[in-house]
Amino acid sequence: xxxxxxxxxxxxxxxxxxxxxxxxxxxxxxxxxxxxxxxxxxxxxxxxxxxxxxxxxxxxxxxxxxxxxxxxxxxxxxxxxxxxxxxxxxxxxxxxxxxxxxxxxxxxxxxxx
Numbered sequence: 001x002x003x004x005x006x007x008x009x010x011x012x013x014x015x016x017x018x019x020x021x022x023x024x025x026x027x028x029x030x031x032x033x034x035x036x037x038x039x040x041x042x043x044x045x046x047x048x049x050x051x052x053x054x055x056x057x058x059x060x061x062x063x064x065x066x067x068x069x070x071x072x073x074x075x076x077x078x079x080x081x082x083x084x085x086x087x088x089x090x091x092x093x094x095x096x097x098x099x100x101x102x103x104x105x106x107x108x109x110x111x112x113x
Contacts, residue, residue: 010036010067036069
């Protein structure tokens with residue numbers, strides 16, 4: 001999965017971007033473009049890309065005193081896939097442990113009769 005990086009002008013103009021589509025020269029109006037217009041130094045936003053339609057978490061930072069912003073993004077699906085894999089593993093381990101406890105209790109109850 002591609003995690004695009006980019007360089008944008010404060011007005012949303014796309015100077016450099018790993019994933020580029022012909023005819024798109026500006027980022028659409030999003031929380032990211034609002035942050036650039038507000039001259040924020042850095043931040044993180046969750047947006048749907050106007051280039052490829054993929055929802056991403058975008059980190060950005062202003063480049064010195066220039067009206068430029070550098071970005072790095074990761075698809076939210078990749079974040080949630082890692083989260084899902086991790087918590088599924090935990091759930092399986094807890095489920096096995098709970099089953100072992102129940103089996104042990106059942107065996108103890110059978111011996112006590």
